[in-house]
Amino acid sequence: MRTRGREDKVVPVATGATGGQSPKPRLRDRLGNVRRAYLQVVGIPDYESYLVHMAEHHPNEKVLSRQEFCARAIDRKYGKNGPRCC
Amino acid sequence: MNKLASAALWSLIAIVGAFAFAALALGRGESVNAVWLVTAALSVYFIAYRFYSKYIAERVLRLDDTRTTPAVRHNDGMDYVPTNKWVLYGHHFAAIAGAGPLVGPVLAAQMGFLPGTLWILAGVVVAGAVQDFIVLFVSMRRDGKSLGEMIKIELGPVPGSLALVGVLAIMIIILAVLSLVVVKALTASPWGLFTIAATIPIALLMGLYMRVIRPGRVGEASAIGVVLLLASLYFGRAVAADPTWGPLFTLTGTQLAWALILYGAIAASLPVWLMLAPRDYLSTFLKIGTVVALAIGIYVVAPKLAMPATTRFIDGTGPVFSGSLFPFLFITIACGAVSGFHSLISSGTTPKMIERESHARFIGFGGMLAESFVAIMALTAACVLDPGIYFAMNAPAAAIGTTAANAAQVISNWGFTITPDMIEQTAKDIGETTILSRAGGAPTLAVGMAQILAQAVGGKSMEAFWYHFAILFEALFILTAVDAGTRVGRFMIQDMLGHVYKPLGNTEFLPANVVGTVLCVGLWGYFLYQGVVDPLGGINTLWQLFGVGNQMLAGIALLLCTSVLVKMKRERYVWVTLVPTAWLLVTTLTAGIEKIFHPSPSIGFLALANRFSDAAAQGKVLAPAKTIEEMQRVAFNNYLDAVVCGVFVVLVVAMCIYAVKICLQALKQAKPTAHEIPPLAPEGAMA
Numbered sequence: 001m002r003t004r005g006r007e008d009k010v011v012p013v014a015t016g017a018t019g020g021q022s023p024k025p026r027l028r029d030r031l032g033n034v035r036r037a038y039l040q041v042v043g044i045p046d047y048e049s050y051l052v053h054m055a056e057h058h059p060n061e062k063v064l065s066r067q068e069f070c071a072r073a074i075d076r077k078y079g080k081n082g083p084r085c086c
Numbered sequence: 087m088n089k090l091a092s093a094a095l096w097s098l099i100a101i102v103g104a105f106a107f108a109a110l111a112l113g114r115g116e117s118v119n120a121v122w123l124v125t126a127a128l129s130v131y132f133i134a135y136r137f138y139s140k141y142i143a144e145r146v147l148r149l150d151d152t153r154t155t156p157a158v159r160h161n162d163g164m165d166y167v168p169t170n171k172w173v174l175y176g177h178h179f180a181a182i183a184g185a186g187p188l189v190g191p192v193l194a195a196q197m198g199f200l201p202g203t204l205w206i207l208a209g210v211v212v213a214g215a216v217q218d219f220i221v222l223f224v225s226m227r228r229d230g231k232s233l234g235e236m237i238k239i240e241l242g243p244v245p246g247s248l249a250l251v252g253v254l255a256i257m258i259i260i261l262a263v264l265s266l267v268v269v270k271a272l273t274a275s276p277w278g279l280f281t282i283a284a285t286i287p288i289a290l291l292m293g294l295y296m297r298v299i300r301p302g303r304v305g306e307a308s309a310i311g312v313v314l315l316l317a318s319l320y321f322g323r324a325v326a327a328d329p330t331w332g333p334l335f336t337l338t339g340t341q342l343a344w345a346l347i348l349y350g351a352i353a354a355s356l357p358v359w360l361m362l363a364p365r366d367y368l369s370t371f372l373k374i375g376t377v378v379a380l381a382i383g384i385y386v387v388a389p390k391l392a393m394p395a396t397t398r399f400i401d402g403t404g405p406v407f408s409g410s411l412f413p414f415l416f417i418t419i420a421c422g423a424v425s426g427f428h429s430l431i432s433s434g435t436t437p438k439m440i441e442r443e444s445h446a447r448f449i450g451f452g453g454m455l456a457e458s459f460v461a462i463m464a465l466t467a468a469c470v471l472d473p474g475i476y477f478a479m480n481a482p483a484a485a486i487g488t489t490a491a492n493a494a495q496v497i498s499n500w501g502f503t504i505t506p507d508m509i510e511q512t513a514k515d516i517g518e519t520t521i522l523s524r525a526g527g528a529p530t531l532a533v534g535m536a537q538i539l540a541q542a543v544g545g546k547s548m549e550a551f552w553y554h555f556a557i558l559f560e561a562l563f564i565l566t567a568v569d570a571g572t573r574v575g576r577f578m579i580q581d582m583l584g585h586v587y588k589p590l591g592n593t594e595f596l597p598a599n600v601v602g603t604v605l606c607v608g609l610w611g612y613f614l615y616q617g618v619v620d621p622l623g624g625i626n627t628l629w630q631l632f633g634v635g636n637q638m639l640a641g642i643a644l645l646l647c648t649s650v651l652v653k654m655k656r657e658r659y660v661w662v663t664l665v666p667t668a669w670l671l672v673t674t675l676t677a678g679i680e681k682i683f684h685p686s687p688s689i690g691f692l693a694l695a696n697r698f699s700d701a702a703a704q705g706k707v708l709a710p711a712k713t714i715e716e717m718q719r720v721a722f723n724n725y726l727d728a729v730v731c732g733v734f735v736v737l738v739v740a741m742c743i744y745a746v747k748i749c750l751q752a753l754k755q756a757k758p759t760a761h762e763i764p765p766l767a768p769e770g771a772m773a
Contacts, residue, residue, distance in 0.1 A: 035305045040169060041176040042367050043435070044304060050163035057161075067301035069164070071359065076165065077435070078358040078366075078570055079577075 043077040044070055096136060103129025110200070110395070117390040120466045123199065124384055127207060127462040131455045134211040139219065139451040146651070146659040147223050149443040153765045156230045157439050166230075168441035171448055177439070178453045180370045181431045182218070183377075185264055185564050186421025186636075187457055189527030191465035193629060194418045195476065196406040198396035199469040201415050203462065209416075209423025210458035213666030217640055218428045219450035220647040220663060225433035226440055227762045233433045237646055239761050240653065245744045249642055252737045253430065254578045255730060256635040258606070260427070261571045262613035263628040264564045265350075269342045269618055270526035270625065271557050275518055276326035276335035278554055279342075282561045283335070284318035285365060292364035304367060311368045319554055323517060339618045346568070347611040353565075354572035354603055362569050369563035376559045380463050380535060387541040393469035393476065398501065405481035405500075406525065407626050408688040413677040417633030422461025424670065426639025428454065464527070467534030474504025475512050475521070479530045482626065483523045484710050493522055517550030525625040528564075532556035575610075576602035616723045627691075627727060634678045634731060638738040641670040645745040653752040653760035671742065678735040682728045691731065695724035 036046050047066050054063050064072065106126035110118055143149045160166040169177070194202040225231055231239070234253070238246030272279045291314070292307040300306060325331045337345065353361055402410035407418060421427070432450060440446060468476060477497045478486065486493040490506040497504050513521045516536055521529070536552035544551070577593060580602040584591015590598045617624040644667040651660050684690030687697045699721035701708050711717045752759050 037170070037173045037176070038308075039304055040173045041180055042304065042370050043177065045164055045167045045169075047302070049167065053161060053163035067297075070296070070302040070304070072164065074359050074363045078362055078573060 044073045096133070099129050099132050103133065110203075113395075117392060118395075119388055120384055120391050120470060121388045123203060123391065123466055124381070124462060127203070127459060130207045130211065131459065134215070135452060135455060138211060139215070139447050142216065142219060142451070142662060143444065143447040146656060146662050147220065149223070149446060150765070151442045151444050153227075153443055155226055155440045155443060156437060157441060160229070160438075166438050169439040171441065171445040174436065174439050174441075174445070175449050175453060176374070178431065178436045178449050179456050180373065181434070181436070182425075182428050182453060183373065183457045183460055184421070184567055185267060185528070185560060186425060186427070187461035188464045188531055188560060189267060189629065190419040190633070191422055191461045192468040192527035192530045193406050193480070193525075193625070194415055195393060195465060195468040195530075196397065196404040196480065197400045197411060197415060199391055199393050199465060200395040201400065201411055202419055202465050205415055205419055206423045206458055206461050206465065209419070210454060213640070213644070213670065214422075214424035214428070214458065215451045215454040216662060216666055217424060217426075217644055217647065218432050218454040219446060220650075221429045221643050222432040222437055222440075222446050222450035223443075224647060224650050225437040226443065226446055229763060230435075230438035231433065233429050233643060233646070236433065237642070240646060240649055241741075241744050241748055245741055248737055248740055250578065250582075252635070252639060252642065252734065254575065254582075255733060256426070256632070256639055257571055257575045257578070258609045259613065259628065259632045259635055259730070261350075261568055261575065261610035262617065263625070263632045264567055264571075265343070265346045265610065265614045266617045266625060266628060267526040267528050268346065268561050268564050269339055269614070270524050271528040271532075271561060272337070272342055273339045273524075274336055274520065275557075276332050277322040277517055277550075278557045278561070279335045279337060280322045280325045280331075281315075281318050281554060281558045282565070284322075285315065285368070285558075285562055285565070286361070288314045288318070289361045289365040289368065292367070293360040296364065297359050307364060308367045308371055311364065312371060315368065315372075315558070319551065319558060322554060323550070326517070340615070343611075343615050343618045346614065347607055349565075350568050350572050350611070351603055351607045353569040354576065354607070355599070358573075362566065362573075365562065366566050366570070369559075369566045372559045373563055376535075376556070377460055377463070379539065380467070381459075383535075383538045383542045384463065384466060387538050389470045389538055389541070391466070391469045392472050394473070397473075402689075405477060405485045407630060408686070409630075409677075409680065409684075413673040413680070414630065416673040417630060417637055417677045419461065420633045420636040420640075422458050422464075424637065424640045424666065425457075426636045426641070426643055429639065429643035464531050467531050467538060468527075469534075470538060471530065471534050472504065472508070473502040474498070474508065475533070476530060477502055478504065478509050479521050479523070479533070480525045481523065482525065482624070486522065488522065490520075490522070515546065515549045516553035518553075527625075528557060528560045532560070572603065572606050572610075575606040579605050620720065620723065630677070630681060631727060631730060634674055634681065635734050637670055637674040638678075638734045641667060641674060641738050642741050644670065645741055649745050649748050649752070650760050652749045653758060654762075655752075655755075655758045657753065671738065674738065675735060678731050681731050682735075691724045691728035695721045695728065698724070 036048070040046060047069050050069060051063065054061065103126055106122045106129060109122040110126060155168070157166045157168040161168060191202050191206065221233065224236060228236060228239070234246055234250050237249045272282060288311055292311045295307045295310065296302065296304060325335065356362070400411045402408060407414065436449065440449065474497050477500065478493050486496045490509040494504050494506040494509055509521065512533065513519060516533060521533070524530070532553050535556040536549045539552045540546060540549040576599065580591050580593055580598060583602070589595055590601060592598050613628060617628050620627070644663050648660060648663040648667055651657065651663060680689060682691055685693055687694040698708060698711070698717050702714050702717035702721065705714070707714065707717060711720055
């Protein structure tokens with residue numbers, strides 16, 4: 001699963017832990033990206049990207065906690081518009 | 087990559103593919119290695135993706151990365167999120183790949199490995215992948231609208247409502263047939279039943295972990311779940327052998343049917359985070375892992391295909407399902423070649439997450455190719471088995487009896503030599519008491535997988551473990567589908583009831599929810615029970631009913647795609663969708679009409695119903711029924727099946743008429759009339 005070093009900024013590189021000083025991706029970041037990719041595959045959008053989005057576009061609105069965010073994602077996925085395949 | 091290297095690479099792939107096909111075609115009279123079959127399939131997928139999907143993307147649809155996708159336009163970090171294309175590919179694949187591609191090809195193996203293989207490969211390139219890709223494209227250009235909404239907008243309100251009725255009917259049948267697969271696999275199998283039952287507390291524990299103990303830690307919970315799952319698989323053997331626990335987990339078909347109906351009703355009423363979501367994570371994890379393991383296993387072990395290229399049963403007299411190759415092969419293998427259900431996924435969450443238009447090619451077309459690959463591997467696993475074992479597992483008791491001696495004699499007479507010892511030894515190897523008449527695909531696939539994987543890892547002593555692992559893997563996502571499908575079915579029923587009596591449509595109103603759930607479970611439960619008690623019917627009837635419905639939905643989706651292409655004034659390229667539409671309509675209408683009106687009682691619902699009701703009127707009892715009441719029930723059920731099949735036929739014919747009308751109108755227009763969001767739509771347009 002390539003999630004790093006691509007031009008698309010969809011799965012943002014988790015530089016928070018290293019402060020962006022290390023030029024080489026650290027194992028921890030890589031594992032973090034794998035974890036986030038797995039979450040998105042099973043239908044939970046990336047919480048960190050959500051925080052970035054809210055900070056950029058809706059700085060004055062209330063931000064959901066990680067728990068609320070996951071709960072909403074799960075409810076939505078299996079709610080009205082969630083048919084699964086045969 | 088420079089041009090020369092590219093040309094060399096694609097020539098190489100073409101040569102490898104041609105070589106693999108030659109090995110399949112020329113290997114008559116001697117068994118062919120399964121590696122050739124899988125290699126031939128992979129070459130077809132690569133070439134189809136590289137050339138045909140590129141043609142569709144650039145010429146037919148003209149994907150345009152300067153247009154914003156719904157995910158970018160409405161980006162809210164939650165519902166609409168631009169997502170990495172590889173991640174979204176995984177998400178889309180996990181949503182489209184269920185039990186379908188595992189069941190159909192196994193049933194179709196009764197005609198030999200060649201008919202199924204050719205249809206899966208031709209079907210996916212010409213129809214299945216095209217449908218998934220273009221529906222995804224059409225939905226992406228309409229803010230991720232669902233199939234029903236798009237049909238309403240492009241074809242009119244009446245076709246929109248008709249499509250919804252069709253989807254609900256297919257949903258009911260698929261839930262029944264999937265449950266039936268589980269019943270057939272777990273009847274009198276305490277080891278299997280224990281492992282599957284254990285997934286319920288494991289899922290509950292995971293649900294609580296993710297919600298209460300460590301909120302939002304899905305990865306951790308999944309890891310814990312997988313470990314517990316493997317533990318339950320390991321201890322299942324001891325439980326099955328235990329004198330007190332063993333009999334407790336040994337259930338008959340009818341007991342299991344009731345258990346599943348009860349399970350469906352309760353599971354669909356629990357909060358989703360408690361059981362559905364965690365089990366879905368487990369099943370996604372296992373699904374992707376097992377598919378990869380099986381692919382590697384086939385290449386490592388390189389088993390020979392024991393099934394001949396074609397068998398005598400292409401004439402329509404096969405014991406697994408009746409009816410000749412045309413049209414019944416094309417409805418038996420639905421998922422894997424083309425599946426109408428995918429049009430619901432491709433117009434569901436996936437279009438809301440696409441980052442760029444050009445990604446739709448990889449996700450829509452490529453995702454379906456991966457599902458097709460799963461179908462090819464299922465077919466391979468079934469054809470690696472000794473044909474005698476295959477027929478012992480898939481022919482109904484009415485044909486081969488209930489003892490190994492009797493079955494061996496009947497099957498040997500068909501020309502597939504087998505001894506009672508071989509049948510009993512196979513059952514012993516996989517840790518079961520019997521393998522006879524376990525139709526439904528899952529057990530056959532599990533034995534095939536067990537034989538391949540055991541040769542790769544663990545040897546003969548591990549076969550029983552691999553068999554139950556394979557059963558667990560299939561049952562797990564079937565139960566997830568039953569749970570999720572019952573919820574979706576309930577919403578649809580409530581939606582319709584809401585038009586009759588408003589409070590029933592309120593999904594926040596508990597009594598209305600109960601009514602919806604009971605109706606939904608009652609409907610699929612009825613078909614399930616009917617399948618379990620009917621020694622003639624069961625999979626034989628329900629799977630074909632599902633096949634007809636699913637392919638008709640694909641026909642409807644492709645009619646929509648065709649109409650949209652015409653409305654976009656791309657009629658030059660309309661053959662891309664028109665060819666698969668025509669093929670689907672021809673095969674499914676033929677199959678649908680034959681299922682209803684065919685004079686042979688082994689194929690036609692009405693013929694069988696008449697035979698039983700006539701005999702009952704004269705006071706005669708026909709096997710396998712034992713009383714007059716049972717006779718009448720067989721007759722009633724077959725009339726009912728004929729009606730359901732008739733509904734599918736009428737729906738698709740009506741849809742076809744509407745689509746033709748719309749296309750003719752659009753052809754007269756000088757300008758495009760499709761309801762697309764314009765390239766530079768302001769934020770919030772059509773939201």
